Amino acid sequence: MSTEITISNVSRGFNGHTVLDNVNLTVRDGELLALLGPSGSGKTTLLRLIAGLDQPDSGSIAIGGTEATQAHPAARGVGFVFQHYALFRHMNVFENIAFPLRIRKTPKAEVNVKVTELLKLIQLETLAGRYPAQLSGGQRQRVALARALASQPRVLLLDEPFGALDAVVRRDLRRWLRQLHEEMHITTIFVTHDQEEAFDLADRIVIMNGGKICQQGAPIDIYQHPADVFVHEFLGESNHITGHAAGGIIFADAGFPVAEAANAPDGPAEIYVRPHHVLLRPRSNGGTGWVINRISATGAHARISVANASTTLEASMTVDALLASGLTDHMPVDITFAGGTVFPTADSQPLKLQVLKPRLAV
Amino acid sequence: MSASLTVPAVGAKRGFTWRPASVLPGFRTSLTITLLWLGIIVLGPLAVMLWFTAGMGWEAFLGTITTPRVLADLWISLRSALYASLANAVFGLLVAWVLTRYNFPGRRIADALVDLPFALPTAVAGIALSTLYAPDGWIGALLVPFGLQVAFQPAGIVVAMMFISLPFIVRTVQPVIEDLEPEQEEAAHLMGASALAIFIRISLPAILPALLTGFALAFARCLGEYGSIIFIAGNRPMVSEIVPVLIVQELDQFDYQGATAIGVLMLAVSFLLLLAINLLQAWVRKRHGG
Amino acid sequence: MAGNAAGKSAGRIALITIALLFMVLFLLLPLIVVFAQALSSGFEAYFSSIADPNVQSAIWMTLIIAAVAVPANLAFGIAASWCIGRFEFTGRNLLITLIDLPFSISPVIAGLLEVLLFGLNGLLGGWLSAHNYQIIFALPGMILATIFVTFPFVAREVIPLVQEQGNEEEEAAVTLGANFWQIFWRISLPKIRWGLLYGVLLCNARAMGEFGAVSVVSGKVFGETDTLSLAVESLYGSYETQAAFAVASLLALLALVTLVAKATVEFFLRDEMNAVKRKRTV
Numbered sequence: 011m012s013t014e015i016t017i018s019n020v021s022r023g024f025n026g027h028t029v030l031d032n033v034n035l036t037v038r039d040g041e042l043l044a045l046l047g048p049s050g051s052g053k054t055t056l057l058r059l060i061a062g063l064d065q066p067d068s069g070s071i072a073i074g075g076t077e078a079t080q081a082h083p084a085a086r087g088v089g090f091v092f093q094h095y096a097l098f099r100h101m102n103v104f105e106n107i108a109f110p111l112r113i114r115k116t117p118k119a120e121v122n123v124k125v126t127e128l129l130k131l132i133q134l135e136t137l138a139g140r141y142p143a144q145l146s147g148g149q150r151q152r153v154a155l156a157r158a159l160a161s162q163p164r165v166l167l168l169d170e171p172f173g174a175l176d177a178v179v180r181r182d183l184r185r186w187l188r189q190l191h192e193e194m195h196i197t198t199i200f201v202t203h204d205q206e207e208a209f210d211l212a213d214r215i216v217i218m219n220g221g222k223i224c225q226q227g228a229p230i231d232i233y234q235h236p237a238d239v240f241v242h243e244f245l246g247e248s249n250h251i252t253g254h255a256a257g258g259i260i261f262a263d264a265g266f267p268v269a270e271a272a273n274a275p276d277g278p279a280e281i282y283v284r285p286h287h288v289l290l291r292p293r294s295n296g297g298t299g300w301v302i303n304r305i306s307a308t309g310a311h312a313r314i315s316v317a318n319a320s321t322t323l324e325a326s327m328t329v330d331a332l333l334a335s336g337l338t339d340h341m342p343v344d345i346t347f348a349g350g351t352v353f354p355t356a357d358s359q360p361l362k363l364q365v366l367k368p369r370l371a372v
Numbered sequence: 373m374s375a376s377l378t379v380p381a382v383g384a385k386r387g388f389t390w391r392p393a394s395v396l397p398g399f400r401t402s403l404t405i406t407l408l409w410l411g412i413i414v415l416g417p418l419a420v421m422l423w424f425t426a427g428m429g430w431e432a433f434l435g436t437i438t439t440p441r442v443l444a445d446l447w448i449s450l451r452s453a454l455y456a457s458l459a460n461a462v463f464g465l466l467v468a469w470v471l472t473r474y475n476f477p478g479r480r481i482a483d484a485l486v487d488l489p490f491a492l493p494t495a496v497a498g499i500a501l502s503t504l505y506a507p508d509g510w511i512g513a514l515l516v517p518f519g520l521q522v523a524f525q526p527a528g529i530v531v532a533m534m535f536i537s538l539p540f541i542v543r544t545v546q547p548v549i550e551d552l553e554p555e556q557e558e559a560a561h562l563m564g565a566s567a568l569a570i571f572i573r574i575s576l577p578a579i580l581p582a583l584l585t586g587f588a589l590a591f592a593r594c595l596g597e598y599g600s601i602i603f604i605a606g607n608r609p610m611v612s613e614i615v616p617v618l619i620v621q622e623l624d625q626f627d628y629q630g631a632t633a634i635g636v637l638m639l640a641v642s643f644l645l646l647l648a649i650n651l652l653q654a655w656v657r658k659r660h661g662g
Numbered sequence: 663m664a665g666n667a668a669g670k671s672a673g674r675i676a677l678i679t680i681a682l683l684f685m686v687l688f689l690l691l692p693l694i695v696v697f698a699q700a701l702s703s704g705f706e707a708y709f710s711s712i713a714d715p716n717v718q719s720a721i722w723m724t725l726i727i728a729a730v731a732v733p734a735n736l737a738f739g740i741a742a743s744w745c746i747g748r749f750e751f752t753g754r755n756l757l758i759t760l761i762d763l764p765f766s767i768s769p770v771i772a773g774l775l776e777v778l779l780f781g782l783n784g785l786l787g788g789w790l791s792a793h794n795y796q797i798i799f800a801l802p803g804m805i806l807a808t809i810f811v812t813f814p815f816v817a818r819e820v821i822p823l824v825q826e827q828g829n830e831e832e833e834a835a836v837t838l839g840a841n842f843w844q845i846f847w848r849i850s851l852p853k854i855r856w857g858l859l860y861g862v863l864l865c866n867a868r869a870m871g872e873f874g875a876v877s878v879v880s881g882k883v884f885g886e887t888d889t890l891s892l893a894v895e896s897l898y899g900s901y902e903t904q905a906a907f908a909v910a911s912l913l914a915l916l917a918l919v920t921l922v923a924k925a926t927v928e929f930f931l932r933d934e935m936n937a938v939k940r941k942r943t944v
Contacts, residue, residue, distance in 0.1 A: 100853070110840075495873025496871070597874075619876060635770075642767060
């Protein structure tokens with residue numbers, strides 16, 4: 011049975027404040043989808059609307075081809091994992107997971123079998139008698155997931171599933187969830203503000219901002235081709251250079267040429283270059299006065315801050331590459347941009363993506 | 373370099389995204405029960421009382437509440453409540469401070485004892501206090517050599533009011549003292565401020581709003597108190613008679629109109645106090661940005 | 663530095679001494695005098711005072727009034743905390759203020775209200791006397807007056823607790839398919855049990871000890887319509903001081919039990935509130 015979710019023209023406001031603005035989205039059967047956006051972007055509201063915890067002001071939601079906009083949450087076949095897990099604090103792990111079965115008057119023997127199965131799935135067989143307060147964050151998360159799965163949902167919804175966990179637990183749990191999804195293939199939507207989490211876990215990412223969807227697609231496509239400045243900035247650090255295009259070449263306002271972009275119309279241009287696209291090497295001769303400010307190596311990667319009279323840029327490379335290059339603090343360097351994105355800003359038109367061709371900046 | 377991450381902390385958003393959980397059942401039923409019960413028990417009877425008063429006419433109403441006895445009793449009630457609340461503002465603050473800040477044997481018992489006036493029926497408090505403060509009582513006998521008499525005198529009213537209203541001040545002030553940041557006091561201490569200066573300049577301003585609220589609550593409670601006072605006051609009209617006693621006397625003589633008019637007068641005073649408390653709390657919330 | 667510390671601790675000891683002295687004088691002595699006076703003529707006199715049939719009837723009256731008033735306000739508190747604590751609607755704050763109203767109204771006025779409604783010259787008085795229903799100067803009026811003065815007790819303890827705990831667990835139960843009663847019995851009630859118990863304790867203490875409101879509407883017939891508090895007044899007024907204090911000692915014991923129970927419940931309640939706060943800060 012298909013569990014495709016279709017969200018059509020959905021809007022929702024609170025106290026005159028628009029939180030979701032005419033959102034359209036289709037979630038495919040068996041997909042693992044991330045709703046990614048900063049806080050206040052409407053992603054959690056959208057998730058709650060899909061779960062039926064809230065109703066849209068306008069628009070409709072269909073699950074598996076059936077209209078579900080006004081349907082009761084329990085009738086939607088949806089499992090919801092809350093950000094803070096919402097485990098029943100006065101019930102132990104076993105009873106928490108058994109709850110959806112018990113309220114359906116499932117026979118006792120069957121409850122035991124199913125709960126034991128789920129406990130095995132979340133690898134917490136030995137902690138069945140513990141209360142939520144006695145569990146670690148990661149364990150609570152898994153219990154919440156098992157409880158949601160116990161009612162055999164067609165769709166699994168997770169609100170900031172790793173938000174309250176520390177980094178190591180977060181990574182492990184992510185892998186485990188990915189594996190679980192590969193085994194069960196339940197259509198899953200999770201909300202996150204962490205782009206790394208979304209990229210690591212999701213088949214497809216939907217980026218939201220200000221109650222609207224800015225872009226959706228496979229992680230790699232989104233990273234390579236951000237639809238607008240917001241998405242580009244949201245997905246990771248970048249150097250922002252204000253400049254202009256003239257005759258297919260982009261210049262920084264500070265004067266140095268940045269790159270070739272044959273399709274860029276003449277006029278102002280906002281240039282975004284990720285740190286790893288800023289390539290450095292010791293200065294050969296002449297040059298425009300770029301000097302390394304500071305090199306800081308953290309683990310496998312090094313960050314290098316370079317500046318000339320008017321501009322400071324961040325570059326990054328592997329520590330191995332840094333050692334091979336022979337770059338040191340206060341060394342004069344030459345810069346090349348290996349890639350980047352230009353958004354023409356003339357006439358405040360919608361921003362359009364253009365790929366830079368690398369060009370040596372002297 | 374434009375740092376790209378504009379993501380605030382996760383925890384920050386919870387406060388203001390709280391919104392009606394329309395998905396939870398039972399709203400209409402529980403609201404209906406609440407309003408119905410509130411109407412039957414509280415609002416309905418109050419409306420009847422106001423309607424009763426309206427039927428009296430303005431002149432009769434004014435005439436009833438401006439007799440010398442009513443005015444004298446009102447003055448006694450207000451004055452005693454003021455003295456008692458002021459005394460408790462001092463002693464209540466002291467008790468709250470000592471119970472919160474210092475550790476000493478029996479502190480937990482002393483803390484539990486603060487609630488005694490909440491738990492002890494007022495009639496019991498009344499006869500206990502009047503026995504204690506009678507000229508031959510444990511405390512009264514000690515006061516006789518100084519020519520002081522408390523029981524069956526206006527001073528008795530103040531003592532009874534102090535007893536019943538003490539927890540209001542202590543319990544309002546205590547959480548605020550608990551939340552005071554010791555760092556501020558320590559900083560002032562390092563700058564060479566004396567203990568008294570630290571208390572007056574640093575701690576007291578932070579406690580003051582709660583102290584005022586506690587004062588208003590205590591005052592309101594004192595004004596309405598009946599049970600504990602009648603045993604100790606002597607209830608002499610225009611000397612040691614409080615307004616609630618007067619209302620009861622009017623009722624005993626089946627003077628419903630008189631009782632009601634005085635009751636409405638008391639209600640008006642109480643509501644003014646309630647308003648003051650709410651304004652105080654709004655002011656505190658604004659100041660502390662809660 | 664040593665002198666400073668000594669001065670500091672001397673000041674501390676002085677403050678503690680004054681505070682404790684004040685508490686002994688104002689709180690402890692009244693309590694002690696009750697038991698001292700009750701036992702002033704020995705245990706035999708004490709027990710015979712309590713065994714007096716009129717006192718026995720007052721105990722019954724007190725228990726009956728509390729047995730009606732407390733559950734009534736418990737039910738109200740639960741209903742009010744459900745709608746006010748779990749939903750946001752206009753007028754919510756006004757509703758909270760109105761529920762708190764009886765706290766700022768003199769108990770004597772509470773009694774007066776019942777008289778105006780049900781008394782002989784009251785709104786329903788004519789109809790009631792025509793049908794031979796006795797409300798004022800009888801048990802029903804005393805119960806109503808008690809419900810009035812104890813009205814906010816449970817609600818005002820539970821509403822903030824519900825607001826603090828939030829709706830997530832209930833929402834989770836909804837998504838898992840639970841209906842109203844399943845949510846209420848299995849999720850919500852266990853969450854607020856300590857808050858409810860706390861409110862019930864306070865409500866019960868006030869209901870059993872109420873004097874002013876009940877005094878206005880009671881028939882004041884010792885042995886018939888007297889509660890324990892009213893019996894204290896009757897006996898004290900007829901100069902049976904020892905007997906009055908014997909009855910008062912029962913109420914004082916109730917107060918002590920209430921205080922101990924309250925401190926115990928507070929311990930659990932604080933634990934629960936801390937758990938909520940911990941969850942927030944994770």
